[in-house]
Amino acid sequence: MxxxxxxxxxxxxxxxxxxxxxxxxxxxxxxxxxxxxxxxxxxxxxxxxxxxxxxxxxxxxxxxxxxxxxxxxxxxxxxxxxxxxxxxxxxxxxxxxxxxxxxxxxxxxxxxxxxxxxxxxxxxxxAQSDWIVLGKYEFHPTRQVLKLGDAESPLTARESQLLQMLLENANDITDRTQILNHIWGSDDFFNARSMDVFITKLRKKLQDDPAIQILNVRGYGFKLVC
Known part of the structure; x- marks a missing residue:
């Protein structure tokens, strides 16, 4: 924990x-x-x-x-x-x-x-709050679940935290260093590589809605476009 x-x-x-x-x-x-x-x-x-x-x-x-x-x-x-x-x-x-x-x-x-x-x-x-609508998807941060139609896809704790941070800044840039310090605890090289892997995983889990994109803003961070 x-x-x-x-x-x-x-x-x-x-x-x-x-x-x-x-x-x-x-x-x-x-x-x-x-x-x-x-x-x-x-x-x-x-x-x-x-x-x-x-x-x-x-x-x-x-x-x-x-x-x-x-x-x-x-x-x-x-x-x-x-x-x-x-x-x-x-x-x-x-x-x-x-x-x-x-x-x-x-x-x-x-x-x-x-x-x-x-x-x-x-x-x-x-825990009692409604699902968050994300394009064709619904996201429940506490349950760590992403839902498309009736199909539910479980998220890891880190995937859920990352998606929640991106959603808090939807259509705006979320700073890389802020993500690393908040979720990984430090912004060192190895954590940065790990974060990039998790970004790739989230992109795959959201790929069924082409209107949703996680853009890499070089030198700054990521932008969730939805």
């Missing part, structure tokens, strides 16, 4: 490091950013499973960052860390699409329980 990828944005260096080390010791993968702009760049690059955002940050505060993320991503859970206790701040955060608030100071066990609870809810919702 792959590690849960947490994007942590916290401008208090000492606190951020403590949270990062605590989560990593419990087998999470953590990307720590000390300001909102770096957190936004990391979000676009890595597409984390969950975001833990400090409200008050330089360059881009947590509320602004959540607003930008929610314009294109309504699902990834967002937990705010805040020392603020005013009711209006809590209301504002939930209004912007936050899933939860954790007030400082807090215990790591509390944060971990909340992270896992929100991810469990997301997985349940995804």
């Amino acid at each position: 792959s590690k849960i990828n947490v994007l942590l944005a916290e401008d208090e260096v000492a606190l951020g490091t403590i949270i990062q080390e605590s989560l990593e010791s419990r087998d999470f993968r953590v990307s720590l950013c000390e300001d909102g702009q770096k957190a936004w760049e990391a979000y676009e690059r890595e597409k984390p499973d969950i975001l833990v955002l400090d409200v008050m940050m330089p360059k881009k505060d947590g509320f602004t960052l959540a607003t930008e993320i929610r314009k294109t991503d309504p699902y990834t859970p967002i937990i705010f860390l805040t020392s603020k206790s005013q009711t209006e701040d809590v209301v504002k955060g939930f209004g912007l699409g936050a899933n939860d608030y954790v007030r400082k100071p807090f215990s790591m066990e509390e944060l971990i329980v909340r992270i896992k609870a929100h991810l469990d809810r997301l997985r349940t919702r995804q």
Whole structure:
């Protein structure tokens, strides 16, 4: 089972490091950013499973960052860390699409329980969701199945992850490095070769609909045209 990828944005260096080390010791993968702009760049690059955002940050505060993320991503859970206790701040955060608030100071066990609870809810919702229409095909990311008519074709976990990333950027370029880091864990030469093999496999599984193409955009990545 792959590690849960947490994007942590916290401008208090000492606190951020403590949270990062605590989560990593419990087998999470953590990307720590000390300001909102770096957190936004990391979000676009890595597409984390969950975001833990400090409200008050330089360059881009947590509320602004959540607003930008929610314009294109309504699902990834967002937990705010805040020392603020005013009711209006809590209301504002939930209004912007936050899933939860954790007030400082807090215990790591509390944060971990909340992270896992929100991810469990997301997985349940995804498992119950409808099939995604892809040309003549239907795709179910959670069941890892591609269906054409009544015929179902099973996908491997990696094939399903790859197709889902391409679908998230349908008719636009999905960056090679982003795919490699998110699915394979690094962008080294051997993983890049493996990714190319999986792209070829997906092309074969989608070949019965000529309107669907996975294009190689040289020097950048891939584009799913559908």
